[in-house]
Amino acid sequence: MLTYHLDAKAKTPLYEQLYRAVRADIMSGTLAGGDRLPSKRQFAEHLRVSQITVETAYGQLLAEGYIKSEPRRGYFVQKQLLMPPPAPAAPSTPSAAPRPDDGCRFDFRTNIVDTECFPFSTWARLSRAVLSEYSDQLLRAAAPNGALELREQIARYLYDFRGINVPADNILIGAGSEYLIHLMIQLLGRGRVYALENPGYRKLYQIFAANGAAVRPIPLDGSGLRADTLAASDASAVYLTPSHHFPLGTVMPAARRAELLRWAAAAPDRYIIEDDYDSEFRYSSRPIPALGELDRAGRVVYVNTFAKSLAPSLRIGYLVLPDALMARYRERFSLYSSTVPSFEQHTLAKFMRTGGFERHINRSRKVYQARRDALLNALAREFTGLPYSVSGAEAGLHILLSVPNGMDEQTLISRAREAGVRVYGLSGYYTAPAKPPRATLVLGYAGLTEPQIAEAVRLLRQAWK
Amino acid sequence: MLTYHLDAKAKTPLYEQLYRAVRADIMSGTLAGGDRLPSKRQFAEHLRVSQITVETAYGQLLAEGYIKSEPRRGYFVQKQLLMPPPAPAAPSTPSAAPRPDDGCRFDFRTNIVDTECFPFSTWARLSRAVLSEYSDQLLRAAAPNGALELREQIARYLYDFRGINVPADNILIGAGSEYLIHLMIQLLGRGRVYALENPGYRKLYQIFAANGAAVRPIPLDGSGLRADTLAASDASAVYLTPSHHFPLGTVMPAARRAELLRWAAAAPDRYIIEDDYDSEFRYSSRPIPALGELDRAGRVVYVNTFAKSLAPSLRIGYLVLPDALMARYRERFSLYSSTVPSFEQHTLAKFMRTGGFERHINRSRKVYQARRDALLNALAREFTGLPYSVSGAEAGLHILLSVPNGMDEQTLISRAREAGVRVYGLSGYYTAPAKPPRATLVLGYAGLTEPQIAEAVRLLRQAWK
Numbered sequence: 001m002l003t004y005h006l007d008a009k010a011k012t013p014l015y016e017q018l019y020r021a022v023r024a025d026i027m028s029g030t031l032a033g034g035d036r037l038p039s040k041r042q043f044a045e046h047l048r049v050s051q052i053t054v055e056t057a058y059g060q061l062l063a064e065g066y067i068k069s070e071p072r073r074g075y076f077v078q079k080q081l082l083m084p085p086p087a088p089a090a091p092s093t094p095s096a097a098p099r100p101d102d103g104c105r106f107d108f109r110t111n112i113v114d115t116e117c118f119p120f121s122t123w124a125r126l127s128r129a130v131l132s133e134y135s136d137q138l139l140r141a142a143a144p145n146g147a148l149e150l151r152e153q154i155a156r157y158l159y160d161f162r163g164i165n166v167p168a169d170n171i172l173i174g175a176g177s178e179y180l181i182h183l184m185i186q187l188l189g190r191g192r193v194y195a196l197e198n199p200g201y202r203k204l205y206q207i208f209a210a211n212g213a214a215v216r217p218i219p220l221d222g223s224g225l226r227a228d229t230l231a232a233s234d235a236s237a238v239y240l241t242p243s244h245h246f247p248l249g250t251v252m253p254a255a256r257r258a259e260l261l262r263w264a265a266a267a268p269d270r271y272i273i274e275d276d277y278d279s280e281f282r283y284s285s286r287p288i289p290a291l292g293e294l295d296r297a298g299r300v301v302y303v304n305t306f307a308k309s310l311a312p313s314l315r316i317g318y319l320v321l322p323d324a325l326m327a328r329y330r331e332r333f334s335l336y337s338s339t340v341p342s343f344e345q346h347t348l349a350k351f352m353r354t355g356g357f358e359r360h361i362n363r364s365r366k367v368y369q370a371r372r373d374a375l376l377n378a379l380a381r382e383f384t385g386l387p388y389s390v391s392g393a394e395a396g397l398h399i400l401l402s403v404p405n406g407m408d409e410q411t412l413i414s415r416a417r418e419a420g421v422r423v424y425g426l427s428g429y430y431t432a433p434a435k436p437p438r439a440t441l442v443l444g445y446a447g448l449t450e451p452q453i454a455e456a457v458r459l460l461r462q463a464w465k
Numbered sequence: 466m467l468t469y470h471l472d473a474k475a476k477t478p479l480y481e482q483l484y485r486a487v488r489a490d491i492m493s494g495t496l497a498g499g500d501r502l503p504s505k506r507q508f509a510e511h512l513r514v515s516q517i518t519v520e521t522a523y524g525q526l527l528a529e530g531y532i533k534s535e536p537r538r539g540y541f542v543q544k545q546l547l548m549p550p551p552a553p554a555a556p557s558t559p560s561a562a563p564r565p566d567d568g569c570r571f572d573f574r575t576n577i578v579d580t581e582c583f584p585f586s587t588w589a590r591l592s593r594a595v596l597s598e599y600s601d602q603l604l605r606a607a608a609p610n611g612a613l614e615l616r617e618q619i620a621r622y623l624y625d626f627r628g629i630n631v632p633a634d635n636i637l638i639g640a641g642s643e644y645l646i647h648l649m650i651q652l653l654g655r656g657r658v659y660a661l662e663n664p665g666y667r668k669l670y671q672i673f674a675a676n677g678a679a680v681r682p683i684p685l686d687g688s689g690l691r692a693d694t695l696a697a698s699d700a701s702a703v704y705l706t707p708s709h710h711f712p713l714g715t716v717m718p719a720a721r722r723a724e725l726l727r728w729a730a731a732a733p734d735r736y737i738i739e740d741d742y743d744s745e746f747r748y749s750s751r752p753i754p755a756l757g758e759l760d761r762a763g764r765v766v767y768v769n770t771f772a773k774s775l776a777p778s779l780r781i782g783y784l785v786l787p788d789a790l791m792a793r794y795r796e797r798f799s800l801y802s803s804t805v806p807s808f809e810q811h812t813l814a815k816f817m818r819t820g821g822f823e824r825h826i827n828r829s830r831k832v833y834q835a836r837r838d839a840l841l842n843a844l845a846r847e848f849t850g851l852p853y854s855v856s857g858a859e860a861g862l863h864i865l866l867s868v869p870n871g872m873d874e875q876t877l878i879s880r881a882r883e884a885g886v887r888v889y890g891l892s893g894y895y896t897a898p899a900k901p902p903r904a905t906l907v908l909g910y911a912g913l914t915e916p917q918i919a920e921a922v923r924l925l926r927q928a929w930k
Contacts, residue, residue, distance in 0.1 A: 027759075064754065065718025078720050115604040124596040127808075131589040139580035139776035175640045175780075175804040182647060190677045203800055210798065212655045212677055223530075253530025255543045289529065294492075311604035313807040315640075333675065335668055339640040342778040343592075344806050 001038050001046050002031075014049050015056035022057065026066050026077055033079030037067060106456035107422040110247070110398045110444030117364040118311050122356050123347070130346045138346070142338040145329070146173025146318070147345040153352035154318055162279065164293045164302065170326050172319040175339035177275070177305045178207055180317050183336070184301060185211045187321075187329055188237055188271055195235035197225055199429035199436065201246050204239065217431040220245070224252040227259035237271040242291055243279040247429050247442045249392015249400055257291055264299035271325075276304045280361050282395040283369045298322035306348065308397070309361055316340055316348060368397055374450040375399065375443065378457035386465060397446040400426060403439050405464055412439060412464060419463035421456050466503050466511050467496075479514050480521035487522065491531050491542055498544030502532060571921035572887040575712070575863045575909030582829040583776050587821050588812070595811045603811070607803040610794070611638025611783070612810040618817035619783055627744065629758045629767065635791050637784040640804035642740070642770045643672055645782050648801070649766060650676045652786075652794055653702055653736055660700035662690055664894035664901065666711050669704065682896040685710070689717040692724035702736040707756055708744040712894050712907045714857015714865055722756055729764035736790075741769045745826050747860040748834045763787035771813065773862070774826055781805055781813060833862055839915040840864065840908065843922035851930060862911040865891060868904050870929055877904055877929060884928035886921050 004021040006014050025031040044051040061067045067075050151168035158164040174180045190213050198217035208215045216233050218225050242252035264270045274291045292302035305317030351357050393399045409425040416423045427436040469486040471479050490496040509516040526532045532540050616633035623629040639645045655678050663682030673680045681698050683690050707717035729735045739756045757767035770782030816822050858864045874890040881888045892901040
């Protein structure tokens, strides 16, 4: 008779041990389809367990369809249970590649914010208050388009700081801009062609491609993306960073904005997606009006997130949709649950309502401006005799640095790396046929302190002289 | 000369008032392209403001490209600034439709969990602890596939409760199952055909459609989706709820599972997506082994969320990917940031590590089982003389109730509604050509207490007698 070693002292109950043992034999083929199992009484005596143990194990095997019971005949193994053979060894799964440690002391990367600026103790205090005040209300799913309190705060912020006057009802909150772009592609349709800035944010190209949307890279001039080039393409929607182009740093002038708005209004179903990603960080004058403010035809979708202005880990972004798109969203996509936990939404709403957000923006703008100034000053001080030019420094968290000293971009980068400083080439943001300017680097300064910046620039000077 | 009324007592600075006034005139066409603006000195005298006020306003208009400066000639309005005319009145934006208040006292809806069961005070305590312990670490973005601590806890949970042995590295955390399905479609490809259960969860059809993926509804038999019907279709991936079919409640037997696994292993690039959505709530025996446990060929993608087992507002779900898909994810999609805030991930990890999750599941299983029993008992008690049958009651949070009393589904629903009880028809879950059984209702009992259930069943009896 079938014999298994069952351990009465084990944490797993006896019936469970027996169930697992029989199942393993069925799955391995040791017990074949049609094989008869011992009767409950015999099996219990044989294994020295109670009959209820065998009964429970058999019950489970029956429920799962491993065995079947035939009246007056007993229990039999089900046929056709053989599992497919194991697959050939799968390719090994690499862990997410860590940032290579090449011993560099300084890193001018762009996708970083200084979380030191973030008033964590205030945030933690508000979080605790939200837990007490809202209590188990927090367990209820937020409205699909986000908590009303947060949408109202965002509407007020947009009015006060960006001059955009939109009702809270036109705001749609989601788990970061990548999710929101995905939603927007569903809303505007996958069938259309999307124009993207060239050069531009590389990840954007990947996100559109991953969402199955066709993209056209559109070359830029000194004012940004040209409306006539756009009109000559087959695109019916365009993704722009007019406040501060990434990576060129261009601020799109009003005339160009008007041209693009006319392009959008000139045919039905054309849209401009305005990514206002670092509009909070503008140093030389007040922010340029958003396209979303100037739009009279309902053709601008405004996108922003709190990833740069607060912290990347919060994963809160928002879309502002014109009425017609908001109606389409409600009709077709409000089936999607909100992707942001109620708790974070209420905490952020409280942070904005109590002025914490405005104070934080003002404070971090000063910190970043001081870093930008430290960078520009260090360049002016150290780079005497070395040809260089800077652009895109009026806003944002990075500058462009051209160094026409005869080295090409790759040489500049590798020399800098040998000196312990990581810098990034501009050419990586270009898609053919657009051609990058020679020997130009993108320097993000948000992650380095003023003394670090001064020292890094000194090292760059030595590397490139 | 241009005349504006500027108010020195207003909160808005004078230069800002002037800037706005001039800009408004440019945008409305009152000031046309090429028009010359007054000199700074003249304008300041005329408006009785300081010259620095005009200079600042002009500076802003220059920066934004509304005007241009010509050396020795003065300031001119930029040409081509006319904005497109406003769009015709947009359709009014309806607010998200509230649940109709038809005066019903009881609602047997299915998409609800009882948040009363949730140990909110424990959760709040752990939240506070996470805020203190992790402090500003919480501001850093989580790994794209989720915090390791949470993935380890999920791996342990899957091993202990579902018998699935997977490394934490194969787990991918995201903001709810809808987001994860979207990600999975990107991973498996939009070009293939996806088989869905018919009847099935309606929202799933909409989500696949919104993601641009082709779907085939596959009819079911008493054991669930048939492998031979699947093999005869052009689908290369299938979405299943084998633990407890929604809405039929079928538990897929092991033999059928083996057939489906063989189907997947029989050709390259075939996949089974196993949605284990309410496997925690199984009353009659221990949970059926997941397909993910039986899979030897690396063809099963396992999906689950904490929406039912904890609270819908938490927005935390996960995929378990076979090695080859995990490698594909890392290669192509780890560019996506994690959609779940670090804070929630760490709080949930702590809740699981300290046993809170297991206790909560055990407690809520008992609560729901008592409600299910109350429903079955009330039916047995009240429905004497009324023909009825129940199925799908072994697990989950809903049952199917057939009432062959001569009324059709719609009559049963409207009579119930007149009596103050909202019930839902099964036919809404079917896609043609599959035909629903007659006069069958889906009753979700998670949102009603035992006394409410007893009273609701009494009312149903009167409505249907």
